[in-house]
Amino acid sequence: MNKKQGVIIVVLLALIVCFGILATKLNADLDYVAGNDMPNGKSAISINDSSKKNSSSNFFQEQQIIRDNKEAQALQTLKSLMDDEHTSKEDKAEISKKYSKLALAGPKQSQIETVLKGKDYEDALCYIQEKKVTIIVKSPKELTEEQKKQIQEVVMDVTQIRDVEIERKE
Structure with missing residues (x-):
């Protein structure tokens, strides 16, 4: 197996994981729309009127879906640019690098979101740009310097990127 085939396999695995997560989230949203929360004693109407906590959770779910769709x-x-016969070899090589970075x-x-949730953050959202990572965490109060340092360490362990922007959402 050559390097190109390895990259293709990794990209396909990443896409499978992304679509699996997306399908899970979309199916959960469909249960909500269909009113399948009835065993809990809540109707779809009462869920819409529920507290700020629910809307904040929806924010994180919606943003993850939007991010995944854009990616x-x-x-x-x-991929279509790489497959285009009019694209030069140099451009295809550059596009291939961008494709690999985005797929990975x-x-x-x-992984970062999962680790942060494991560190007692209720929810987290991560955006990786080329040389910067933006983290949005759900926290009822301002983050301490120790918490910010902990988040930066998690990002560094996973991405090796030092420039981390941390935002808080209630």
Whole structure:
């Protein structure tokens, strides 16, 4: 197996994981729309009127879906450019590098979010750009310097990127 085939396999695995996560989240949203929360004694109408906590959780879920959709569209666009016969070899090589970076960013984002949730953050959202990582965590109060340092360490362990922007959402 050559390097190109290895990259293709990794990209396909990343896409499978992303689509699996997306399908899980979409199916959960469909249960909500269908009113399948009835065993809990809540109707779809009462859920819509529930507290700020629910809307904040929805924010994180919606942003993850939006991020995943944008990444999937970008990957598809890059793939079509790589497959275009009018694209030069030099451009294809550059596009291939961008494609690989973007395809590998998805699992890293998920890994960072999972680790942060394991460190007692209720929810987290991660965006990896080329040389910067933006983290949004759900926290009822301002983050301490120790918490910020902990988040930066998690990002550094996964991505090796030092420039970390941390935001808090209630």
